[in-house]
Amino acid sequence: MNIAQSLFESEHICLGPINFEKDPEIEARWSEDADYLRMVSLEPARPSSPAQIKKMYEDIEKGQEENKNLFYFTIRMRADDRLIGFARLDWIDWSNGCGYVALGIGDPNDRNQGYGTETLRLLLRFAFDELNLYRLAAIIPEYNAAALRLFEKAGFVEEVRRRQAVNRFGRRWDLLHLGVLRNEWETHRSPDKPAVGLQYERPAGF
Amino acid sequence: MGNLFRGELIRLAAMDAEKMSKAWEHWNRDALFRRLLDNEPPTLWSARKIQQWIEKELERGDQRFSFSIYPLEGERLIGFVELNVTNWQHGNAWVGIGIGNREDWGKGYGTDAMRLVLRYAFDELGLYRVTLGVFSYNQRAIRSYQKAGFVVEGRERGALSRDGERSDMLVMGILRPEWEAQQGAMYKAAGGRDEDRN
Numbered sequence: 517m518n519i520a521q522s523l524f525e526s527e528h529i530c531l532g533p534i535n536f537e538k539d540p541e542i543e544a545r546w547s548e549d550a551d552y553l554r555m556v557s558l559e560p561a562r563p564s565s566p567a568q569i570k571k572m573y574e575d576i577e578k579g580q581e582e583n584k585n586l587f588y589f590t591i592r593m594r595a596d597d598r599l600i601g602f603a604r605l606d607w608i609d610w611s612n613g614c615g616y617v618a619l620g621i622g623d624p625n626d627r628n629q630g631y632g633t634e635t636l637r638l639l640l641r642f643a644f645d646e647l648n649l650y651r652l653a654a655i656i657p658e659y660n661a662a663a664l665r666l667f668e669k670a671g672f673v674e675e676v677r678r679r680q681a682v683n684r685f686g687r688r689w690d691l692l693h694l695g696v697l698r699n700e701w702e703t704h705r706s707p708d709k710p711a712v713g714l715q716y717e718r719p720a721g722f
Numbered sequence: 723m724g725n726l727f728r729g730e731l732i733r734l735a736a737m738d739a740e741k742m743s744k745a746w747e748h749w750n751r752d753a754l755f756r757r758l759l760d761n762e763p764p765t766l767w768s769a770r771k772i773q774q775w776i777e778k779e780l781e782r783g784d785q786r787f788s789f790s791i792y793p794l795e796g797e798r799l800i801g802f803v804e805l806n807v808t809n810w811q812h813g814n815a816w817v818g819i820g821i822g823n824r825e826d827w828g829k830g831y832g833t834d835a836m837r838l839v840l841r842y843a844f845d846e847l848g849l850y851r852v853t854l855g856v857f858s859y860n861q862r863a864i865r866s867y868q869k870a871g872f873v874v875e876g877r878e879r880g881a882l883s884r885d886g887e888r889s890d891m892l893v894m895g896i897l898r899p900e901w902e903a904q905q906g907a908m909y910k911a912a913g914g915r916d917e918d919r920n
Contacts, residue, residue, distance in 0.1 A: 681814045
């Protein structure tokens with residue numbers, strides 16, 4: 517045990533709370549990017565105003581308070597606390613030790629920098645070391661190749677293929693459930709602080 | 723085509739919150755019913771509380787289609803089935819079904835009700851696929867779903883922990899074209915949807 521290990525910080529990024537003053541403007545701008553929305557949600561893509569984003573944040577915090585089965589984080593740069601994305605552990609089933617994980621990096625310029633990989637590493641440690649879960653799953657449409665690579669790299673394997681469940685880009689696509697078990701994560705986990713010279717792999721965020 | 727709400731053994735009727743909640747209060751007291759039905763620890767809710775929930779769910783009528791199950795003859799409520807449309811734009815729904823009393827299990831009631839509800843999903847709601855989750859220890863249900871046309875699409879490994887043992891949650895699905903092929907001659911004879919199939 518290392519009680520002092522940081523749960524919320526990684527090499528370049530950190531997990532933080534919502535900033536109600538600054539974040540709505542930024543996330544509202546991301547929501548004008550339909551491709552981004554189609555990667556992170558099955559809901560109909562539509563732009564949101566800062567006020568709508570603020571309302572969404574309020575609902576998230578209300579949900580966290582009332583249901584106790586959601587952990588929502590913003591992803592921020594360690595250097596200047598700039599918002600770059602969101603991460604969440606959701607639908608936690610405490611009696612069976614299961615949860616679902618999702619994350620998104622909003623600005624295309626922040627993708628492919630390894631931030632998604634760092635985030636997922638933190639989320640997995642939080643889920644298994646702090647929440648003591650047994651398994652985690654991610655639900656990803658087959659057209660989101662970057663996300664599939666990201667989760668597979670972190671040790672997730674394909675468990676379910678909901679055939680033709682998504683109707684987008686002029687055709688039907690499968691919806692995949694990827695899962696990882698605690699013991700797989702324990703053998704798969706890489707050191708928290710990579711040795712000097714170890715490069716973060718490229719195709720990370722999505 | 724016959725009546726959408728009448729099968730060979732059972733009929734689908736409205737979800738009557740008062741009747742259903744009384745039946746649920748009773749079914750709930752059989753822990754096995756609950757352990758076959760869902761992943762939550764079974765709480766012994768009062769009929770009053772259950773009724774409030776059902777009434778609240780009924781308000782979401784544009785998304786949730788719930789039915790009571792009765793044998794063709796008589797007024798004995800034996801179960802429920804509900805379609806929950808998760809997204810209209812992708813044509814997806816999840817289905818949940820339960821037959822309450824053990825004496826009514828293994829008689830084909832559930833399979834018959836599922837066949838009706840699939841027809842409802844594809845023919846009335848115009849959906850493209852129906853999904854369900856079932857636990858690996860519930861072999862009777864898995865066989866019933868296969869009979870109704872569902873195929874296993876994968877399993878979330880170890881998603882349940884009961885009596886110290888891990889079990890999987892299987893995900894099963896059926897697509898509209900699969901269902902239409904299954905209807906075969908009967909469907910064709912009634913002139914259903916030939917124009918869409920080419």
